[in-house]
Amino acid sequence: MRSKVVCNCRLGSKCRTGVFISVPLRSTFCVGTSYILAVKVSYIVAVIMVDYKVQGSFAILEVNNPPVNALSHAVRSGLNDGIEKASRDRNVKAVIVCGKGATFPAGADIREFSKPKKEPWLPEIGHKMEKCEKPVIAAIHGTCLGGGLEIALFCHYRIALKTARVGFPEVQLGLLPGAAGTQRLPRVAGLQVAMDMISSGRHVLATEAKKYGIIDELCLKAVKASVDFPYEKGLEMETEFFKQLLGSGQSKAQQYAFFAERTIARWEMPNGNYRTAVAKPVKSTAVIGAGTMGSGIVVCLLSAGIPVYLMEQNEKFLNNGLKMIKSIMEGSVKLGKVSPEVGRKAATLLKPTMNYNDLKDVDLIPVLVKTCRGFLANRMHGPFGTEGTFLVEEGALPSQVDRVMEDFGLPIGPFKVRDLSGVDIAYKIKQEVAKLLGIKTTLQTRFMNGERYCALNDRLFHLGRLGRKTGKGYYKYEKAGGKIATEDSDVTDIIEKHCKELGIQRRQISSQEIVERMMYSCINEGFKILEDGIAVRPEDIDVCYLYGFSFPRYLGGPMFYANQIGLQRVYERICYYHENFPYSPHWVPSRLLRKLAAKSVPMNEWMAYATGSKL
Numbered sequence: 030m031r032s033k034v035v036c037n038c039r040l041g042s043k044c045r046t047g048v049f050i051s052v053p054l055r056s057t058f059c060v061g062t063s064y065i066l067a068v069k070v071s072y073i074v075a076v077i078m079v080d081y082k083v084q085g086s087f088a089i090l091e092v093n094n095p096p097v098n099a100l101s102h103a104v105r106s107g108l109n110d111g112i113e114k115a116s117r118d119r120n121v122k123a124v125i126v127c128g129k130g131a132t133f134p135a136g137a138d139i140r141e142f143s144k145p146k147k148e149p150w151l152p153e154i155g156h157k158m159e160k161c162e163k164p165v166i167a168a169i170h171g172t173c174l175g176g177g178l179e180i181a182l183f184c185h186y187r188i189a190l191k192t193a194r195v196g197f198p199e200v201q202l203g204l205l206p207g208a209a210g211t212q213r214l215p216r217v218a219g220l221q222v223a224m225d226m227i228s229s230g231r232h233v234l235a236t237e238a239k240k241y242g243i244i245d246e247l248c249l250k251a252v253k254a255s256v257d258f259p260y261e262k263g264l265e266m267e268t269e270f271f272k273q274l275l276g277s278g279q280s281k282a283q284q285y286a287f288f289a290e291r292t293i294a295r296w297e298m299p300n301g302n303y304r305t306a307v308a309k310p311v312k313s314t315a316v317i318g319a320g321t322m323g324s325g326i327v328v329c330l331l332s333a334g335i336p337v338y339l340m341e342q343n344e345k346f347l348n349n350g351l352k353m354i355k356s357i358m359e360g361s362v363k364l365g366k367v368s369p370e371v372g373r374k375a376a377t378l379l380k381p382t383m384n385y386n387d388l389k390d391v392d393l394i395p396v397l398v399k400t401c402r403g404f405l406a407n408r409m410h411g412p413f414g415t416e417g418t419f420l421v422e423e424g425a426l427p428s429q430v431d432r433v434m435e436d437f438g439l440p441i442g443p444f445k446v447r448d449l450s451g452v453d454i455a456y457k458i459k460q461e462v463a464k465l466l467g468i469k470t471t472l473q474t475r476f477m478n479g480e481r482y483c484a485l486n487d488r489l490f491h492l493g494r495l496g497r498k499t500g501k502g503y504y505k506y507e508k509a510g511g512k513i514a515t516e517d518s519d520v521t522d523i524i525e526k527h528c529k530e531l532g533i534q535r536r537q538i539s540s541q542e543i544v545e546r547m548m549y550s551c552i553n554e555g556f557k558i559l560e561d562g563i564a565v566r567p568e569d570i571d572v573c574y575l576y577g578f579s580f581p582r583y584l585g586g587p588m589f590y591a592n593q594i595g596l597q598r599v600y601e602r603i604c605y606y607h608e609n610f611p612y613s614p615h616w617v618p619s620r621l622l623r624k625l626a627a628k629s630v631p632m633n634e635w636m637a638y639a640t641g642s643k644l
């Protein structure tokens with residue numbers, strides 16, 4: 030009996046369409062080939078992605094699921110059937126498990142986590158391997174991660190190329206190893222190493238892993254033939270925790286972030302795309318201005334090993350900048366962000382100058398002048414910053430707003446950020462806008478061009494409270510350029526004076542209001558950015574936030590966060606704030622958001638509504 034053909038390719042040939050070749054039902058394995066085989070009756074019931082070969086007395090189970098040999102359902106079925114077949118075959122004396130192409134399996138198939146769960150589970154397969162009376166050997170190359178490492182840990186032996194890496198990156202997906210990894214790694218490598226690897230998610234080079242005994246290259250280790258009670262109990266608990274995490278919003282967000290990063294890498298522009306673009310070599314660079322931004326950019330360039338001219342207008346500013354760069358660089362070495370060698374080399378790559386002629390041959394000068402309302406991150410962050418100031422004007426304190434937003438997950442609150450970047454920067458941006466509009470603001474200004482305006486930041490500026498650089502801003506610091514922010518009662522006095530002068534009745538502000546006003550205002554702007562075609566998909570915005578503002582990965586990004594809350598709820602709250610704050614245009618609800626909220630559109634279809642292909 031033959032199953033139904035699901036693509037037009039010749040039976041038994043390599044599938045050209047990327048669909049499948051159907052085979053006679055009885056042929057479960059295609060010995061010695063790397064074809065994807067599908068057995069279809071009326072539906073596809075099995076897709077085999079493990080090549081089974083017998084060479085001499087070895088059975089080889091080669092996982093063939095490019096690009097990373099993820100342990101999808103088809104792979105798990107293939108491994109399960111393969112180990113059973115090898116156990117039965119009298120001619121087979123040992124079994125090798127390996128990956129075809131670039132790598133040993135790099136883990137479970139993350140895409141399957143959001144689909145109905147299908148057996149066989151990895152632990153079941155692993156136990157079959159462990160119980161196999163013939164030695165089972167994991168031959169590791171590439172990246173042996175997550176479920177891949179768990180499979181390897183079930184094998185009786187592990188051999189690896191020196192270049193191979195092993196690790197448990199589950200933590201980056203909001204998970205823990207769920208196929209006995211938490212039980213087996215400590216037994217093989219010791220508690221300390223296991224704790225480090227599982228909690229950091231770091232990839233360990235095979236040469237290091239060998240030291241821990243994870244890769245057993247030298248001798249046969251006694252196979253754990255029987256599993257004692259603590260192991261089984263441990264396994265039970267691991268499965269329970271894994272299930273809990275898998276269902277959590279945190280893990281869903283981290284899985285989303287994983288794929289979002291890869292989606293945005295496939296960018297397209299009218300004049301080229303990620304495939305056709307060729308990077309231009311950058312051999313030398315220059316940064317003009319050794320202030321907060323300039324110094325930070327110099328550190329990035331030096332960390333990448335790129336020579337930099339640092340240009341300043343006078344010696345004093347140049348020396349201040351050099352001191353700042355030295356201190357940041359030393360801090361990066363201490364924190365392990367860059368190697369000591371890179372740190373040492375940095376000094377030779379940095380060329381301070383006050384002469385523009387030195388810059389004539391450089392390949393790249395990052396532009397640090399003129400601010401505009403921004404395209405994406407700065408545009409979205411505008412309402413975020415503005416709402417922060419309004420909340421303080423209405424009754425909150427900067428430290429309260431910061432604490433709530435840090436509890437929400439931001440690494441540092443908005444007012445600490447403002448002190449870091451400079452109160453003067455925020456002031457000058459506002460002044461530039463005012464100048465463009467031909468308006469002169471005062472400390473009493475409450476509206477600019479019909480929009481609500483808050484002059485609190487201007488007050489701090491005029492009092493010389495420019496932030497960290499002057500040792501005081503929204504907080505006070507241990508010294509000018511200090512980093513330890515302490516609440517300052519002078520700031521409370523300044524805020525209260527401001528409100529009194531303007532007749533503003535201060536009120537208690539709840540944490541919920543703070544989070545909603547900060548986040549929903551910028552989410553609303555995010556939908557307008559999609560509407561305007563500035564970002565081509567929500568993932569662009571989210572990845573920008575993950576990297577640009579260290580937005581918590583376990584929330585996915587502002588757009589994913591909005592989706593998790595529910596667009597209907599987000600839209601209703603935006604309408605509510607719009608009614609209450611009619612003079613803040615950032616509360617005018619996005620039309621796209623209104624449409625999506627009304628129809629409960631899933632995130633992967635948002636853009637069809639933004640571009641108008643769906644209405």
Ligand SMILES: CCCCCCCCCCCCC[C@H](O)CC(=O)SCCNC(=O)CCNC(=O)[C@H](O)C(C)(C)COP(=O)(O)OP(=O)(O)OC[C@H]1O[C@@H](n2cnc3c(N)ncnc32)[C@H](O)[C@@H]1OP(=O)(O)O
Nearest residue numbers: 097099135136137138139140150175176198206207208291
């Ligand atoms: C309710 C009932 C529940 C019952 C449960 C009880 C049973 C318990 C069973 C649990 C089993 C758990 C097993 C395990 O513990 C969990 C895991 O293994 S989680 C996964 C761990 N692995 C990873 O996180 C690795 C992620 N991948 C990477 O880090 C990198 O891709 C790489 C491997 C280092 C390779 O990097 P690159 O060469 O740069 O390639 P790309 O990153 O661009 O990737 C290429 C391409 O592959 C896709 N991809 C990569 N990894 C996976 C994956 N694991 N699953 C699916 N797809 C993957 C990636 O998205 C790229 O594709 P594109 O997105 O570009 O189309």
Ligand SMILES: NC(=O)c1ccc[n+]([C@@H]2O[C@H](COP(=O)([O-])OP(=O)(O)OC[C@H]3O[C@@H](n4cnc5c(N)ncnc54)[C@H](O)[C@@H]3O)[C@@H](O)[C@H]2O)c1
Nearest residue numbers: 317318319320321322323340341342346397398399400450
């Ligand atoms: N600080 C931030 O977080 C931030 C964020 C986004 C954009 N920016 C923009 O980046 C620019 C720099 O910001 P910053 O925070 O580093 O400012 P900063 O005041 O800390 O430093 C600016 C430095 O540039 C020097 N400088 C000015 N004119 C110069 C010239 N002609 N030649 C050489 N040096 C000159 C000054 O002496 C000063 O040391 C500004 O345009 C700002 O709006 C800053």
